[in-house]
Amino acid sequence: MRILVWHVHGSWTTAFVQGRHDYLLPVVPDRGPDGRGRARTWDWPASAVEVAPEALRDADVDVVVLQRPEELELVERWTGRRPGRDLPAVYVEHDAPRAGAADSRHPLADQREVPVAHVTAFNRLYWDCGQAPTTLVEHGVVDPGYRFTGESASLAALVNEPVRRWRVAGTDVLLRVAEQVPVHLYGMGVESLADRLTVFEDLPQAAVHDALGAHRAYLHPYRWTSLGLSLIEAMMAGLPVLALPATAAPEAVPPSAGVLSSDPDVLVAAARRWLADPQEARERGLAAREHALAAFGVERFLADWDRLLAAVVERGGVDRLTGVVA
Template sequence: MRIMVWHVHGSWTTSFVQGGHDYLVPLTPGRGPDGRGRARTYPWPDNVYEVPYDRLAAEHVDLVVYQRPHEIELAREWLGRDVPGVYVEHNTPAGDVPKTRHPLADRADIPLVHVTHFNDLFWDSGRAPTHVIEHGVVDPGHLYTGELPRAGVVVNEPVRRWRVAGTDLLPTFAAAAPLDVFGMKVTGLPATLGLADDMAAFEDLPQREMHAELARRRVYLHPYRWTSLGLSLIEAMMLGMPVVAMATTEAVEAVPPEAGVISTKLPTLVRALKTFATDPELAAQAGKAARSAALARYDVHRFLADWERLLGEIVPDGATGT
């Protein structure tokens, strides 16, 4: 099958393109949001092809994976024809959450895939046929050493996503353990928070390098108040890191008690962070449990099998051309 998919979420796409199909990723001049092409910091297989947007009409495409509402019209414009599609909703609803209606709620022609059961529960999906395909992560291996008595945090754009990402809470956590922040647009964050001596920032590292560095930290901190389910949390668990996380959205399903501490009580989380940072044996034990839990629930092969079943329903005869 030949599948067109935008490079929107690098970690999710890294797992999705392991499925053995041909994946066509739009490319625009300047590699802007609608045409980033192949990832530069994620290890994508050779069956992912970046295709200039103005050449897509000449390509055979069996299926389009939408991840943002405007992509539906964009695909029709660039392909010059209608192609079966599926919409992946990565995010929790925003705004007046109990009343948040999904952009596809009035359509019954495009299957809507939620990446967590929490999202499926909280979005008003209307008439859209819905499915839940939980995340799958390519196993980075048990890389944990925990040699540094510091906490690792992964967050993209922490200033823009201030309260959503829990950036405002980092000074409180830094009082319990020094923090290292990884992600996009994190440079300057320590000074912004007044924590230049207690925090280091690592920006845009290749995924393999980030995993290796993260695994040197004693504990993983997930301070997000409102996010679908950060793939960085699952990746940290697979690395073998103990977890301290907000008991919000899907995290309560992802992190069992033996894998770390989840709570809505900030003092409880601060104490847990300090305990893991100062007790390497306890941290390693919880990290092993975290890895086992993540492998059991978020294995990439289960993820791909779930997707293969759904793709078979949308395009029953599979690839229809080359």
């Protein structure tokens, strides 16, 4: 297939473009949100090609994978075809609903032409998608390989824009933990916290996994998020996990792989134990890697997407998308 898809979330798109299709990535002159084109810091195959908006009207496109409401209008303006009517389409909902989560109405809730594919069962349960067909395709992550050394008796955390996203990202929880055990913070916009913990900003993607693997465990302080791909990547890299039991985290992290608690003091106690006992940390991390590979392997992810795209392209297939993609 020839799939039109925007580069919105780098880690998710990295897994998505590993498939057997051709991927058309819109690119605009300033590489802004309407068209970032190919990633600069991830390794993408040659089948992921950039395409200018003016070339899309004559492009051979089999299906469009939407990720933001505004892309509905962009597709119609750039291709002359209406998603879900003139052009098969599916909408990926990456995020959990925000304020009033249980009552949040999805932007595509009032139509039936474009199915909504959720990335977690939690998201699917909480979004009110109205009459829109829904399905579930859980995340897939390209295996970074086993990276754990645990040589640094410290925790790693990866949070982008931790000040702007203070409570959502659990930055206050992060700082509370960092008052009692060493925490190294990676991500964008972290420099403003440099007076309170060790920070690393804008590491190249290729260096992130090695950097995380040097730490004894991974801290995921988010109060409210979908399912952070950094959490899955850390597990695949072989790090045990400390996290809040929020949104999809309890289903993603089994007890063998880490500790989940709403009490930061419980997380600190586990961190201290692992900092003092690198062997336990290693064993927990191996369990985390085993689970993440089984649950979030890219092969399963791509196979699920192949089945979903085939159903969307097939006439009448959308009406059958009422169950989990198996």
